[in-house]
Amino acid sequence: MESIITAATVLTMYFNAINSNDANYMYNGDMEDGVVNKIEVYAQNADQQMTQKMEYRYEYDEQGRLSNKEMLSWDEAKKMWKKSTRLSYKYYKNGYNVEVSQWNDEKQAYDLPSEVTLYRQVAPTLTSVKTYKMNETQDNMYLSSRMMVMESLDSHLLATNN
Numbered sequence: 001m002e003s004i005i006t007a008a009t010v011l012t013m014y015f016n017a018i019n020s021n022d023a024n025y026m027y028n029g030d031m032e033d034g035v036v037n038k039i040e041v042y043a044q045n046a047d048q049q050m051t052q053k054m055e056y057r058y059e060y061d062e063q064g065r066l067s068n069k070e071m072l073s074w075d076e077a078k079k080m081w082k083k084s085t086r087l088s089y090k091y092y093k094n095g096y097n098v099e100v101s102q103w104n105d106e107k108q109a110y111d112l113p114s115e116v117t118l119y120r121q122v123a124p125t126l127t128s129v130k131t132y133k134m135n136e137t138q139d140n141m142y143l144s145s146r147m148m149v150m151e152s153l154d155s156h157l158l159a160t161n162n
Helices: 007-018
Strands: 025-030 035-044 050-060 066-075 080-092 094-102 115-123 128-133 141-150
Touching: 115 141
Parallel strands: none
Antiparallel strands: 025 035, 035 050, 050 066, 066 080, 080 094, 094 115, 115 128, 128 141
């Protein structure tokens, strides 16, 4: 499956964000050897002051694929970053899963995933996407959405007519 999230994908998303025309947000990326490890997001208020808004932290596996994306929000009262959500990526031969977990302040750890999305290639240009959500009352996951995504065939042409 071609659509995996790599360090290069995260770097491209960072450059797209900093080059966007949205003047309300500024981005500061921490990079090492061309790999984005962290992005801080600052919001600009009406007085043109920049305030800390969000922080994204990235971890990669030994193959350079994104393994975790952690989202933190700024706690103005405590003047520190507060963990919020983590996306964990698990890769398989024919696709990958994205698991969403919320930070639990009491446990000082992430809870079990509240949502899991499975991306599976079923044909060269066709991907199955299924999302499961946690049913808290029954302590199990249920299918909340499913769809098939077809990639444009134009991207696979060797030659085009002009």
